[in-house]
Amino acid sequence: MLWQTMMTFLISTPSRVAKSMPLFLKQLSSKPAWLCWLILGLGVWAAATMGAVTMTGQDWLAPLQQDGEPLSGSAYVLWHLRLPRILFAVLVGGALALSGALTQGLFRNPLADPGLLGVTSGAACAAALTIVLLSGSGIEIPSALRYWLLPATAFAGAVTVCFILDSVARWLTADSIAGLLLTGIALNALAAAVIGLCTYLATDEQLRNLSFWTLGSLAGANWTLTGVLLLALIMVFCYLRRLTHVMNALALGEAAAAHVGVNVRALRIRVIMLVALLCGFAVAWCGMIGFIGLVAPHIVRLLIGPDQRRLAPLAMLVGAILLLLADTAARTIAIPAEIPVGIFTALLGAPFFLVLLARMRRGV
Amino acid sequence: MSSLNNLPVQLLALNRATVLLGKRQFGPFTLSIRPGEQVAILGPSGAGKSTLLKLLARELAVAGGQAEFEQRSLHEWPLPELSRRRALLPQSHEVAFGLPVELVIGLGRVARTLDPHLNNIVQQAAEHACAQHLLGRRFDTLSGGEKARVHMARVFAQLWDAEQGLLLVDEPLAALDPGLQFELMDAMKTFASQRGHAIVSILHDINQALQSFGRLILIKHGSLVGDYQTAHVTLPLLEALYEVRLSSAMTDEGQMIVAPSLKQTLAA
Numbered sequence: 001m002l003w004q005t006m007m008t009f010l011i012s013t014p015s016r017v018a019k020s021m022p023l024f025l026k027q028l029s030s031k032p033a034w035l036c037w038l039i040l041g042l043g044v045w046a047a048a049t050m051g052a053v054t055m056t057g058q059d060w061l062a063p064l065q066q067d068g069e070p071l072s073g074s075a076y077v078l079w080h081l082r083l084p085r086i087l088f089a090v091l092v093g094g095a096l097a098l099s100g101a102l103t104q105g106l107f108r109n110p111l112a113d114p115g116l117l118g119v120t121s122g123a124a125c126a127a128a129l130t131i132v133l134l135s136g137s138g139i140e141i142p143s144a145l146r147y148w149l150l151p152a153t154a155f156a157g158a159v160t161v162c163f164i165l166d167s168v169a170r171w172l173t174a175d176s177i178a179g180l181l182l183t184g185i186a187l188n189a190l191a192a193a194v195i196g197l198c199t200y201l202a203t204d205e206q207l208r209n210l211s212f213w214t215l216g217s218l219a220g221a222n223w224t225l226t227g228v229l230l231l232a233l234i235m236v237f238c239y240l241r242r243l244t245h246v247m248n249a250l251a252l253g254e255a256a257a258a259h260v261g262v263n264v265r266a267l268r269i270r271v272i273m274l275v276a277l278l279c280g281f282a283v284a285w286c287g288m289i290g291f292i293g294l295v296a297p298h299i300v301r302l303l304i305g306p307d308q309r310r311l312a313p314l315a316m317l318v319g320a321i322l323l324l325l326a327d328t329a330a331r332t333i334a335i336p337a338e339i340p341v342g343i344f345t346a347l348l349g350a351p352f353f354l355v356l357l358a359r360m361r362r363g364v
Numbered sequence: 365m366s367s368l369n370n371l372p373v374q375l376l377a378l379n380r381a382t383v384l385l386g387k388r389q390f391g392p393f394t395l396s397i398r399p400g401e402q403v404a405i406l407g408p409s410g411a412g413k414s415t416l417l418k419l420l421a422r423e424l425a426v427a428g429g430q431a432e433f434e435q436r437s438l439h440e441w442p443l444p445e446l447s448r449r450r451a452l453l454p455q456s457h458e459v460a461f462g463l464p465v466e467l468v469i470g471l472g473r474v475a476r477t478l479d480p481h482l483n484n485i486v487q488q489a490a491e492h493a494c495a496q497h498l499l500g501r502r503f504d505t506l507s508g509g510e511k512a513r514v515h516m517a518r519v520f521a522q523l524w525d526a527e528q529g530l531l532l533v534d535e536p537l538a539a540l541d542p543g544l545q546f547e548l549m550d551a552m553k554t555f556a557s558q559r560g561h562a563i564v565s566i567l568h569d570i571n572q573a574l575q576s577f578g579r580l581i582l583i584k585h586g587s588l589v590g591d592y593q594t595a596h597v598t599l600p601l602l603e604a605l606y607e608v609r610l611s612s613a614m615t616d617e618g619q620m621i622v623a624p625s626l627k628q629t630l631a632a
Contacts, residue, residue, distance in 0.1 A: 108460035242477075248467060249474045251460040255423050260522060261447025261475025305502075306461035 028313055032304055036317035040090065043321055047086045047328040052335045053077045080223075088221035089327040089341075090320040091229045092282050093292055097319020098236070099278035100293020101300075101312050105247045106271045107169060107180060110301065111356060113294035114279050117180065118187030119161045120290070123276075123283035124213045125191035126157025128198040131209055155280030161187055162272040216287035216342025218327050225285055232281065236274060237313065243270065244308040251306075289342045291349020292319050292326075298356065375399045375530055375562050376420060380429035383419050390415045390586040392429055399528040401562045402553065404573035407583035408606050413566045414534060416583060420564060421452045421532050433530070444475035450530035451522040453552075456539060457515055462504035465495070465514050472522030485524045486517075493517035493551055509540050516548060520555055531556055533565035537572075549576055570602060571621045 028037075049055050053074050062075035096114075103112045103119070114120050130153040168183045199210050212220075246267055249257040254264050282289065296319035300311050323341070326348070330341040374396045382391035390412045397403060405413045418424040419431060422438050431438040433450065451472065459468055469486045473479050490496045495513040498506060503514060516536070523529045533552070537545040553576065556563050567573045573580055573594070580597055582590035582605050590601060602622060603610050611625040 110461065246474060248463065249471050251463055252468075252471060253457065253460075256452070256454060256457065258423065258443060259421060259447065259452040260472055260518075261444040263443050301461070306463055307467055 028317070030310070030314075033314060033317060036314065036321060040317060040321050040324070043324045043328075044086055044090070047089075047324055047331075048078065048082055050328060050332045051077075051082060055082075084223045084226050085218055085221040085327070085331075086324065088226045088229065088286075089218050089324045091226060091233055092218065092286050092289070093296075093320040093323025094233060094316035095229065095278045095282050095319075096289060096292040096323065097296035097315040098233075098240075098312060099275045099282075100319070101297040101308070101315040102247075102271050102275050102278075103293065104297055105244075105250060105308050106268065106275070108251060108253075109180070110298060111294070111353075112180065113291070114158075114275060115288065115290035115293060116188075116353070117161070117165055117184035118191060119158050119165070119275065119279050120283050120288045121188050121191035121195075122161030123154035123158040123280050124288050125194045126160075127154045127284055128195045128210055128213055129153070131206055132198040132202050135203070135206060151281050151284035154284035155276055158276035158279045158283070159272065161191075162276050166268060166272060212340075213283070213287040214342075215340035216289040216345070217330075217338075217340045218286050218323075219338065220285055229281060229285075232277075233316075236278070237316070239274075240312050241309075243267075243274075244312050247271065247308045287340075287342060289323065289345050291345045291352065292323055294356075295349050295352050296322055298352075373398060374432075375401075375434065375528070376564075377432045378419070378429070379432075381419060381426050381431045382428040383415055383424050384427040385415060385424075388586065389427070390419075391588075393419070393588050394429075395581065395588065395591055397530065397562050397564060399562055400557070400560045401579060402556070402577045403562070403564045403579045403581055404577035405564065405566045405581045405583060406570065406573055406602075406605065411583045412586040413583050415586070416581075417452075417532055417534055417564070417566055420530075421450070422446065423452075447475045447522065448526055448529075449523075450532065451519040452532040453515060453519045453534065453536050455534045455536070456508065456511065459503045462502040465498045465501050465503055465506070466490070468503050468514055469495075469517045469521050472518040472520070473524075481525075485521050489517045489520035489524055490514075492520050492555055494547060509544050512536060512540060512544075513548065516552065523555075523559065523561060526559065526561070528560040529562075531561050531563045533563060535566045535568055545572070574621065575619055 055074055055078055059075040059078045062079065099114050099119075100112075103114050103117065104110050106112070127150050130150060134149075164187065165180065165183060169180050195210065195214060199207060202210055246262050249260055249262045250264070250267070252260070257264050257267075297311060297315040299318050300314045304310055304314060323345070326344040327341045330339045330344050333339060375398060377396040378393045380392040380394055382389055382393075384390075393416060405416060407413050415424065419426065422431075422441070425439070433441060433446070438446075466486050469489055470482055472489070473482060473485065479485075487496070487499070490499055493513045493516040495510070495517045498510055498514060503511065506514065519531065523531060531552070536552070537548055540548070549572065552563065555561070563577075565577070567577075574597070578594055580590070580592050580594055581588065582592075582601070584605055589605065592601070599610055599612050599620075599622065609625040610622045612620050612622045615621055
């Protein structure tokens with residue numbers, strides 16, 4: 001069943017990309033989306049000018065002027081360090097926000113978030129185990145493969161946690177977010193324990209890697225990762241067209257969704273695979289960056305309402321803005337040192353979560 | 365309508381179908397519903413009315429026996445195809461996230477990949493369910509009665525362009541005031557008879573069943589204890605079903621209405 005869904009997903013994706021292009025453009029050119037694009041554009045420009053090295057207008061044009069010579073100085077910083085990182089932050093923010101929007105739709109609850117539910121820590125846990133066990137066993141891994149090995153294991157960890165959550169959610173009384181969040185706490189604790197064990201076993205060099213997982217950082221960005229993530233996001237986005245429409249039906253509850261003709265089981269598996277994919281990629285390359293998946297969809301829901309078809313694309317834009325701002329702050333506040341961005345998102349996101357809880361209690 | 369001649373005689377047929385809920389077995393149920401029929405399911409609380417309805421709706425799997433919809437095993441139907449032929453109106457029902465009303469109504473047609481007349485149908489379905497004034501509002505701000513209308517409109521939208529389908533209804537009007545009950549029941553019956561849909565509805569109100577439905581199915585202790593044309597239903601049958609003394613009277617139109625008989629209950 002699972003395998004079948006994965007295969008249909010892979011096979012049908014290219015044709016869907018072709019068919020849904022107009023919609024792809026339509027959703028991202030609505031009025032609120034234009035506003036987001038504007039803010040995002042300004043944010044990218046501001047982020048590029050901020051940092052330890054000051055940029056001049058010359059640096060932006062440097063690749064055009066230098067005939068084949070490698071870039072140097074501040075132009076190098078701009079084109080090889082800062083810009084890939086900025087775009088990477090934008091894409092990761094989009095991916096995290098989308099995974100949050102999908103998780104909330106799946107569990108019919110605005111408080112569901114891959115971080116709170118333990119999906120990201122599951123992914124980080126799997127990645128940490130890979131780092132420690134592989135180098136512990138002395139197997140030499142080509143660095144080209146390492147890019148893909150960590151996302152793959154992180155994805156596996158995220159999928160595992162998602163399916164545990166999904167079966168727990170069905171086993172608990174319907175729509176019990178308390179049960180779901182408690183399960184998330186248990187899974188988070190378990191993952192933290194395993195990561196802690198890895199820390200204990202790790203060598204000094206591995207330790208630096210591990211703290212990177214647990215705090216989250218975009219310092220590993222480069223053009224290759226950015227390009228891969230962009231492609232993945234475009235494919236996922238086009239696939240969303242039909243998926244988000246059907247996901248609206250989940251808001252009716254599982255039984256009623258089935259009555260209006262939705263194959264709920266297949267839909268759940270698809271959504272879980274997508275969430276795990278997005279979280280797996282994000283965690284493998286940037287570690288655990290929390291709360292974007294919670295905050296971004298919520299802001300969008302306040303702005304344009306809860307229709308998943310409009311929510312998902314806009315949440316991606318808002319998530320991109322949020323993570324870009326957080327990462328720029330993380331980069332520039334303590335120059336030349338750099339604060340892990342996960343600390344910033346948690347500082348902003350955790351109070352936001354509490355406000356959300358209070359609002360839910362008042363029934364707003 | 366050229367296909368009228370070769371339409372199945374039976375829309376839905378159960379043949380010794382049973383359901384397992386935990387360790388409790390319901391059934392075996394043997395019954396058939398013909399196109400356009402209007403059937404009420406009656407029985408005391410906990411008798412298994414909802415279970416039977418869920419079986420008919422394919423929400424619960426058949427543990428033994430057969431359940432067929434249009435001569436094809438219910439579980440062989442692809443869900444999207446089935447959803448164009450039969451709809452279920454739930455008892456009362458929350459919708460997560462406060463979706464807008466027109467989206468909730470449109471969700472009745474979510475299984476159609478191409479649906480060019482969606483907006484038009486949503487409008488008409490809302491009008492038909494007396495819910496047009498609710499369009500544009502958020503579902504979670506509605507009152508109980510308004511939510512019932514929106515769900516009814518959603519079910520109408522689902523079967524709007526179908527013919528000879530099946531409308532399953534789970535005590536739709538229990539919590540509503542009498543005037544609205546009448547209005548919505550009327551809207552539902554008009555909707556169904558215009559398109560030849562059959563209605564199978566769980567009801568708590570015996571009189572509503574007697575007045576509005578042609579056939580009554582009686583459920584008790586998890587099995588079918590009676591299946592009658594309404595004209596043949598007698599007072600003792602109903603008394604045995606609910607284990608309560610009833611008195612009856614005739615309306616001016618010659619229809620039986622019943623009420624629990626207080627005197628005899630006290631005497632007993």
